[in-house]
Amino acid sequence: MIEDKTPQRTSIAQLGEFGLIDHLTKHFEIKNESTIKGIGDDAAVLDFQNKKTVVSTDLLIEGVHFDLAYMPLKHLGYKAVVVNVSDIYAMNAKATQITVSVAVSNRFPLEVLEELYEGITLAAKQYDIDVVGGDTTSSQKGLIISITALGEADADDIVYRNGAEQGDLLVVSGDLGAAYMGLQVLEREKQVFQVNPNNQPDLDNYTYLIERQLKPEARKDVAEILKALDIKPTSMIDISDGLSSEVMHLCKQSTVGCNVYEDKLPMDPQFINVCEEFNIDSTTIALNGGEDYELLFTIKMDDFDKIKGNPNFTVIGHMTQESEGIHLVTRANTKIALKARGWNALQEE
Amino acid sequence: MIEDKTPQRTSIAQLGEFGLIDHLTKHFEIKNESTIKGIGDDAAVLDFQNKKTVVSTDLLIEGVHFDLAYMPLKHLGYKAVVVNVSDIYAMNAKATQITVSVAVSNRFPLEVLEELYEGITLAAKQYDIDVVGGDTTSSQKGLIISITALGEADADDIVYRNGAEQGDLLVVSGDLGAAYMGLQVLEREKQVFQVNPNNQPDLDNYTYLIERQLKPEARKDVAEILKALDIKPTSMIDISDGLSSEVMHLCKQSTVGCNVYEDKLPMDPQFINVCEEFNIDSTTIALNGGEDYELLFTIKMDDFDKIKGNPNFTVIGHMTQESEGIHLVTRANTKIALKARGWNALQEE
Structure with a gap:
């Protein structure tokens, strides 16, 4: 058989916004007890019970925070998650959920977004976090990723930036x-x-x-x-x-x-x-x-x-x-x- | 006195990232009991006690979702918040916190961002929500706003999309x-x-x-x-x-x-x-x-x-x-x- 050397390129416009979100997020598994409802409604529903909730957010912009010339998309997806959960760990808390918003110009085919989400999925697995929401839209230029991470901790365990004392x-x-x-x-x-x-x-x-x-x-x-x-x-x-x-x-x-x-x-x-x-x-x-x-x-x-x-x-x-x-x-x-x-x-x- | 007709334009690069965040967020007041720690640490800390947490996120891109030719910055900031809290209300929940990330190209002077944050502040006041986190960075092109909204509700009050029945x-x-x-x-x-x-x-x-x-x-x-x-x-x-x-x-x-x-x-x-x-x-x-x-x-x-x-x-x-x-x-x-x-x-x- 002769291999088709042309990589498949599916236009994201063909799928439309809802089709695209469905396509990219259907494989996400829910692993945390605190996730009651993930993707698929107006908002995710979480239950942290008697724990405190911690929330952090980061925005990554092509050409400012990463260069696709040497950043493979899968790695980028992984790193985007890491950057955010790192902030949760810095509170001495457990990361539990993220929301992921992505904007891409129409020049990106679907396969590129799939690679990005592969990295996100891998990181979610690695860090035991659930992807519970997000937004997918087009950009005027380049790739934009916005992730918000949520976590939980007992009130007594949370560590702030302001507790250091002389002699520590x-x-x-x-x-x-x-x-x-x-x-x-x-x-x-x-x-x-x-x-x-x-x-x-x-x-x-x-x-x-x-x-x-x-x-x-x-x-x-x-x-x-x-x-x-x-x-x-x-x-x-x-x-x-x-x-x-x-x-x-x-x-x-x-x-x-x-x-x-x-x-x-x-x-x-x-x-x-x-x-x-x-x-x-x-x-x-x-x-x-x-x-x-x-x-x-x-x-x-x-x-x-x-x-x-x-x-x-x-x-x-x-x-x-x-x-x-x-x-x-x-x-x-x-x-x-x-x-x-x-x-x-x-x-x- | 002769009025200076030249509007003041302060370069955002002069302030730097931390200076900019400080400058833009120092006026935010905390009003919700559930907000334990707002802006200023790796993550915000929230306490929803025995309520469930709802989370939703949206990304707004210049040229895709809004046109600065007729969208005043202050209105844009206000609307960006509205778009997000609307998703929380659609769960029959109370909106309580938002995180706000903004990316702008260096062509925007500080005063433009101040106007945007004025709108955000006004909306936060109108909807009784606390701005508890965010990120400010540069973009390659245009203005990008990413907001994540959090809310709370008793488990019994939450309304999903999937509960409608024949005859309703x-x-x-x-x-x-x-x-x-x-x-x-x-x-x-x-x-x-x-x-x-x-x-x-x-x-x-x-x-x-x-x-x-x-x-x-x-x-x-x-x-x-x-x-x-x-x-x-x-x-x-x-x-x-x-x-x-x-x-x-x-x-x-x-x-x-x-x-x-x-x-x-x-x-x-x-x-x-x-x-x-x-x-x-x-x-x-x-x-x-x-x-x-x-x-x-x-x-x-x-x-x-x-x-x-x-x-x-x-x-x-x-x-x-x-x-x-x-x-x-x-x-x-x-x-x-x-x-x-x-x-x-x-x-x-």
């Missing part, structure tokens, strides 16, 4: 900066490809970094690990815009200062190698890279023994009096003021 | 088609303006229609009125895409048929006049116009006496066996199959 330890999960360097590698390969489309990139030395950029995971496990260790963080935030920026949020809302120690910043060996290759200072990227989706939190000094040596966490500093300011203590033991140079989606182009 | 009466609040004809008037004036920018439009004969298009209201009152009348609808939906389309949703999900009576369709006199002026069949528009944000619901025949003569509601038909199909019974007493020709945001341009 500053802790981060995982490692820092890899997602940003993954983006640099992809940007470089895109430029190489534009010059020579036949060039086959060899990305073996960059697999971890690229995975951190294209398929990040949210730290669903952190709340569970902390519970098992009998630790309740005093404050918590997720690292989407870069460590510096998030440290400053915690300090500002908790009215404390902070010392972050350069030699404590957790970095993957591949990250360090690639920073050298790109001739970029690894500390700068670890502090400002963004998109790591790790959790940054503070714990009481008394809890240090419980967390010490845990491979999931690194103590990177401690909170001080507000008047002492927010500083990086360098390897040379000099203190320099920390600045938030995190990614700004509103910068002039 | 079909009821609609308010009147139909005015929003669509308001849009036709505005489109005509836009064309006149493009030919002659000095022409001052006289819109006195169209005020109701234009208001229905530019500043629609959601039917917050319907749940309250029905409760006072001791009526629980058997099914309910809001009319965003046109009556025909919504009747078909109710019938499909409830597995019933329906007869809608042409001579019962509620129309405002101004709507009838303008349909004549435009030489458009008023029934067609009442059936397919969309954007009315009225509520369509079914009640038990036994409840007829409670609703009869109520100025808020019109009985427009009754539900039949599924096998009888979905029909319009015309003034000439002929039955024609109802077709959903509601607005399709995905149609080819």
Whole structure:
């Protein structure tokens, strides 16, 4: 048999708005007890019983937050979910539901949207969340994804940004900066490809970094690990815009200062190698890279023994009096003021 | 003093993402007991106690859902909220919170966003809802608004689309088609303006229609009125895409048929006049116009006496066996199959 090399392209206009929503959402399974009614009515109906509800929302825009030149649609769908549930985990809560709205220009065929929803479905499965609603419409330009995540937690378990106190330890999960360097590698390969489309990139030395950029995971496990260790963080935030920026949020809302120690910043060996290759200072990227989706939190000094040596966490500093300011203590033991140079989606182009 | 006629234009890039969010959201007040924590953390925290939570979301795109040529920003912000809370009211629930995400290209100055948020703030006040979260970012083109609305209801009060039964009466609040004809008037004036920018439009004969298009209201009152009348609808939906389309949703999900009576369709006199002026069949528009944000619901025949003569509601038909199909019974007493020709945001341009 002769294979049909023409990929199938179905116009989304053929299906219409309701047909499209039906088509894309019919495979979603409901797994959470709190979901009473998912997609298919004017609104979803949820039942959090005696738990509190947490809600967060994010908007992802093509050309601003992602580049389809190197972001496969399936990965994009997955990442869009991760970005949102990460905010729920940063409250020390359990993510339970999401709504997904997508706008695409008519140039996108149905198959592209199917790929996107495959990624969304995979992430929903991975994080045990139900897709309970959404909206599908056309855009004037590009792809737009808006996700709202809901979660639940006992009132006593919820951790805000404003509970850190002087003397608390500053802790981060995982490692820092890899997602940003993954983006640099992809940007470089895109430029190489534009010059020579036949060039086959060899990305073996960059697999971890690229995975951190294209398929990040949210730290669903952190709340569970902390519970098992009998630790309740005093404050918590997720690292989407870069460590510096998030440290400053915690300090500002908790009215404390902070010392972050350069030699404590957790970095993957591949990250360090690639920073050298790109001739970029690894500390700068670890502090400002963004998109790591790790959790940054503070714990009481008394809890240090419980967390010490845990491979999931690194103590990177401690909170001080507000008047002492927010500083990086360098390897040379000099203190320099920390600045938030995190990614700004509103910068002039 | 000489007035400075140059309107102030502040670049949103100057403020940055966090500055912008702070600036736009600092005036939001929290009014609902269920809101424990609003804007300012990774997620909002809500407490619905023993009530069920309802959630709905909508995405509005410039050039697809609205035209800034005749849609003042403040009205747009107001309408974006209305569109979403209408879905909550369609569950017979109380709207309590919204999250608001906005993407704008850098060509928009801060003042434009302020106007948009003024409308959002006004609607939040009007509908007693708290703005508890959101996201602000840049877009490649135009203005994008994504709102998620949350609400609460006792389990027994929630009304789905699938509860209608044979013999139930079909009821609609308010009147139909005015929003669509308001849009036709505005489109005509836009064309006149493009030919002659000095022409001052006289819109006195169209005020109701234009208001229905530019500043629609959601039917917050319907749940309250029905409760006072001791009526629980058997099914309910809001009319965003046109009556025909919504009747078909109710019938499909409830597995019933329906007869809608042409001579019962509620129309405002101004709507009838303008349909004549435009030489458009008023029934067609009442059936397919969309954007009315009225509520369509079914009640038990036994409840007829409670609703009869109520100025808020019109009985427009009754539900039949599924096998009888979905029909319009015309003034000439002929039955024609109802077709959903509601607005399709995905149609080819």
